[in-house]
Amino acid sequence: MSLLKKLPSQARINQVKELSASIFGHTWNPSCKRNGAKILKADLRGPEISKYYGVNDSMPTFSDFKQWFPELKLVDPKEAYRLHMVQDRKKRNKGAPKKKSKSG
């Protein structure tokens, strides 16, 4: 093909760059104007953040099994232990203090 005697003008090169950016989905902002594009470009991270403590529906809990199979009369050992300790403390007069009434 024909050889270039000199490079095209800077304006022409910029046109090429602009076109290339539009083709490949890059940003083109030669004057570095602050147009807030970086805010729109960033991904939304709401869903990831709201799932930090886990999704409740992802796994059933013991109470779910108790609800689904009441005939099995399942007993949660951890809960049973906790209730046993609460009972013990109450026997020794170390139970939780009575809830203060609103009028008090």
Added chain:
Amino acid sequence: MAVHDSSISGPILALHQVSMPFRFPVTFEVPKHCYVNARVLRDQFKRLQYAEHEVTRKALKYIARNTELPPRARLEAQLQLTSMPKYTAFNQIRDRCVATGNSKSLIRDFKLNRTAFRDRARAGLIPGVKVASW
């Protein structure tokens, strides 16, 4: 000491009233698969509210930051953004330990406090983690 009638009937009446109102403006499900305490609840509420309002906040921030828009629109957007409730802001959210609810000395990869991590790792509950020695 005068005893007013209302003070006696107060607690008795309360039993017949509506159960305690939810302590946040919006009702949400309490997390089931981690340690829950008041602070974890508050953080979870903030996370859910952030997720709900994220798009609105981003849009307002964009309008406020875009120098090519008319200044009045930018100012209005900025004011609206600051008037949004603070529980919708991202910087109010703080990662907490999933085992103890502690927000300090957190190891992000495990979502655990350093002590909870140590307890679980030594019990063999964290796959692939063993006591280092080399």
